[in-house]
Amino acid sequence: MFINVDMKNQSHGDRSRSAAPAGPEAREELGAAEAAALLGVKLPTLYAYVSRGLLASLPGARGRARRYRRSDLLALRERGPARRAAAGALRWGEPILETAITAMTPDGPAYRGHPVAALVASRAGFEAVAELLWTGELAAAPPSWEPGPEPELAPMLACLPPDAPHAACLPLLVAARAAGDPGRFDARLEAVLPRARSLLRLLAIGLALPRAPSRARRAWRAPTLAQVVARAFGVEPRPERVAALDACLVLFADHELNASTFAARVAASTHADLYAVVQAGLAALSGPLHGAASDRFEALLAEAVAAGSAERALAERLRRGELVPGFGHPFYGAAGDARARLLLALAAEQGSRSEELAAALAIVEAMRREGRPPVNVDAAAVALRAALGLPRGAVAGLFALGRAAGWVAHGLEQAASGRLLRPRARYRGPGA
DSSP, X not given: OOOOOXXXXXXXXXXXXXXXXXXXXXXXXXXXXXXXHHHTOOHHHHHHHHHTTSSOOBOOGGGOOOBEEHHHHHHHHHHHHHHHHHHTTTSTTOSOOOOSSEEEETTEEEETTEEHHHHHHTTOOHHHHHHHXXXXXXXXXXXXXXXXXXXOOHHHHTTSOTTOOTGGGHHHHHHHHHHTOTTTTOOOHHHHHHHHHHHHHHHHHHTTTTTXXXXXXXXXXXXXXXXXXHHXXXXXXXXXXXXXXXXXXXXXXXXXSOHHHHXXXXXXXXXXXXXXXXXXXXXXXXXXXXXXXXXXXXXXXXXXXXXXXXXXXXXXXXXXXXXXXXXXOTTTGGGOOXXXXXXXXXXXXXXXOOHHHHHHHHHHHHHHHTTOOOBOHHHHHHHHHHHHTOOTTHHHHHHHHHHHHHHHHHHHHHHHHTOOOOOOOOOOSTTO
């Protein structure tokens, strides 16, 4: 076995029983539910205010839930919703754009009215989910995407260092495909969708690069993108493994107006072509606060494996004053990320005895015992990666491939609106 995950709560010491606890109207520090009630908002809105820097939260004693100062809450309430929105524009939760693609719910995203959990449970298939996002129609059976001519990889490989991360190869593939496509500016739906299908297949085989170009070539003609991914990573495409990869791609496909999707929509609002829209999404996704967040959890996982103890690795992180990556989400709050629960369930179904999987699950359990924020999709996807026997760094590439389906959908919707996304700036420099 791997490690001891027992992180028992320490004694909180003797507490006086003589005084009755003060009511919420008398206490300066309030819990999340009380703070939301005082502001007259829902819990996700409260957490969004914290993420956007509009409200400070205080750590609870010994891992308990965070607290909020009454004086800060009253000051925020006095500013009113309009002024709060203006102050937070272009921060987390602002601006708000209308969309018919994805609704955010406490149970995870719903694509065109279809809850993502139901799509995973029904094994709708990533290709069908992508077409649902693009057209609004969910096919009764997974559609077959014809692979078309095999791409020439040699010129791209010449530009890649041998140790390039999986996700770092993808922008190069998109740029090469765009440069060789004379019809890239044809914006008709019947012209864009075949290109989108082929581009996603190209991204899938790109996960084999630069280390195994022969695997990329063999993977090109696999019948589904989940099978392409399995072959690109060099793992046996067993049915249960392929099903888990497919579900992972479905869970990654869209998450409303996240940073990379917003970047993609900005590009699409200028009537940039499909490749430019996906390239904009890839650029934003590469940041450590977005698509590369899984790599930060990978680093923690490596520390836990080396130390032989989740508790020791977490304690060392806290000693250095570092946040623990892979936990907490400003939208889902204390309820936790429903996508993460689905990914952890998929990891458990694989029956893996991987040391990395044991370490990942130990970290999740240790955080739960200490009352820390719940696991999010980044850490859970790394646990599934370990269960499937995929290489380190694979999650960032899988994230990009799955989310590309959403970028295409949002690009189509934004272009159809005919509106250029061009926010204004409030000048605060000299002379203001």
